Each structure stands twice: as structure tokens, then as C-alpha cells.
Amino acid sequence: MGDPSKHAAVKAASPWWAKAMVISGSMVMVVAGGGAIAAQVSLNLVNNAVNQEDLLGDQGVDVEEGEPIKGPLNFLVLGTDERVDAGGEARTDADIIVHINENLTQVSMISLPRDLLVDIPSGIPADQTKLTEAFAYSEDWGESFQNTAETITNLTGIQFNGGAIANFEGFLEMVDELGTIELCPWHEITSIHTDKTFPEGCAEYDKKDALDLVRQRYGWDSDEDYANGTWGDFGRQKMQQQAIKKILERAKELGYATNPVKAVELLNSFGDALTVDVGGYNLVDMITQMKDVDPNEILSIGTPSSEGNINGTSYVLIHEGTDEEVASDALWEAIETDSLVEWACEYPDWLSGDSAPDCSTVTTPTTTESPSDDASETAD
DSSP, X not given: OOOGGGTTTOOOOSOHHHHHHHHHHHHHHHHHXXXXXXXXXXXXXXXXXXXXXXXXXXXXOOOOTTOOOOSOEEEEEEEEOSOGGGOXXXXXXXXXEEEEOTTSOOEEEEEEOTTBEEEOTTOSSOSEEEGGGGGGGOSSHHHHHHHHHHHHHHHHOOOBSEEEEEEHHHHHHHHHHHSOEEEOOSSOEEOTTTOOEEOSSOEEEOHHHHHHHHTOOTTOOSHHHHHHTOSTHHHHHHXXXXXXXXXXXXXXXXXXXXXXXXXXXXHHHHSSOOEEEOTTSOHHHHHHHTTTOOGGGOEEEEOSOEEEEETTEEEEEOOTTSHHHHHHHHHHXXXXXXXXXXXXXXXXXXXXXXXXXXXXXXXXXXXXXXXXXXXXXXXX
């Protein structure tokens, strides 16, 4: 067994920046209100509420001590439904690149399918397998996080400034603190876990139903889903991203971002529910620097890819020689060059329906057309 202290606090499903944004307003108020003493109070508040570990190890971008925070920044957020106290190997259900722009005012979430076929540089557990398996590298979740980060860097070329690991239990507790959140299934779906049917359209959901709905994968299998790219894991990714945004919006509506007392209540709902790595930066500074992020402006992006089959095993593939490959290559470049808004305007089919940017003033480059291929084509 790995050292349980390595992952004893991993119990949430919300990325670290989601929590950071919720409390950012109160942190600014506290720091501005009382000089060094208030700053220490704010530091203690964050440190007591957020578990911090070196998740990335050698995979992280080096930052000199005292270096000011500046964008663009990239964070890797991994979610798992495994209970940490169960120990042993786990696999990821959410693999998200969180990109923050140069001005620290725009956040984009890029979801990578859990079944995406990837090359794992370490060769453990295999040279080529599903992305979710990269986290099964070790019983030490820190080592597993680094193996996943290396795998995603190998795929995308993106280096990470920090990261977070979480699971579904924290999501449940957060919704309980907020009361309910609005979720909007795009068609009726029946839970494979509880047999409950969730109707099409927006409705308020408590923690139990919200968790159930966000965990669904197999119910996204209608003709509409296959036509719109929201089948299977793509549907679950869309609901995960939608839930994160709705949590932030509801917290803002209820005043958690501007009322220190309410912020502390929300923080206490997490307990030891989240482990984060902000690299060489100070977490309080990171929180205050991100105070201008508007949750309504978060871009939700899916990796251009589609279903495939190799030797009888189903995968998600970025098929060579197709528009998927062109769009995905352009996506990795857009993350690197901090031009995701421009990318989103050029490839709107890969955006969540509620996250389209204002493209009226954006000039997108002319992309050389590539031959289109059948989405179900089997990779070589």
C-alpha cells in the first residue's frame, strides 16, 4: 500500500479554482481591511480549508520564489469517484485542463475523454491505453497524478503550473451547503444508478440528485447525442462542466463571494475535501488575483475526437487525417498561445452550448481544409 498521507484528504469534485473563486471576494476584503494581521487571518483561513501538496513533482513548471503571478496559466484537475480511504489503485472520471488567460480574467475548461487512446511515456500500466488508466500507475496518488500529467503533456505539449485532485463526495457536500443548483439536461435521461428519470430542461436539484445526474454516462446515447457530440463520456463531461459553472453562479447569487461569514460556511462544508498544488505561487495571492473572473464567461470545451474500436475494445480516438485532428492540434496550440477565444470562434462545434464567446470582434484564421473521415473509423 502507498503512504496514506499522500492522499488522505482527497474527497472533492470541484476544481481548486472553483473554491478559490467562491472565496476570492472575502479574501480581498479581509486583506484590505487590516494589514498584516488580516493578511495572516486570510492565510490561515485558506490553509486550514485547502490541503496543499506537491502533486506535480518534476512535471510542474518551475517558478522562482517570490515571482509575481502572471498568466497564462494551466492547471490539471483530475476527478475520481474512488473513496480515498479505500486505498489502492484508482482511475479518473474527469480529466480537465483549466486554462487562465494572460490577464487572469478568463477561464477555460478543456475536458479530455476518460477513454481517449493515449501513449503513456512511462509504459505503466501500458504503452498505449485509455487515459483513465494512467492514474492507475501507483497506489500513491501523487505518483499517479504525475503519470497522468506526463501523459497529457505528451499528448498536448502543455506544461502545468499546478493541479488538483478531487472526488464526488466533495461535490455532494458543496451542493448541500448551497441548497440546490440548477442543471439543464438536454434530453430526458434515466439514471443507471437509481433508475430515477431526469426530465429535459432546467430544474433545481438537491445534492443527491445533482450527484446522480452528473455521474451519468451511458444514458447519453440518443441520435441527438451522436449528432451533437454529447454521447457517452462527452455527455458526462458536458454535465460536469455545467455543474461547476452553476455552482459558481449560485454561490455568487447567494453572496458567498462578498460575505466573509458565508464564505467561511462554504469552506467548512468542504472539510478536508480537496488537495491542490499551485506550484511555486502563494494560494492567497492566486485567489485575490483571480477576483475578476466571471463564472458566466467560462468557456467549456470538449476535445475534438470520436468513437472508435481497436481489436474489439471501444476507445475515444482523435482520428488521423480528419477534421478532428486539425481541430485538436489547433486546440493544443491555442492553449499554448493563449488564444482559446479565437479557437472557440473557429471551432464552435466543440463548445458546450452555454459557453459560446462573443465572436463579433474576433478574427479567426483561415484553416486549411483536411479530408473528412467517418467518425467511427478504426485507427491504424
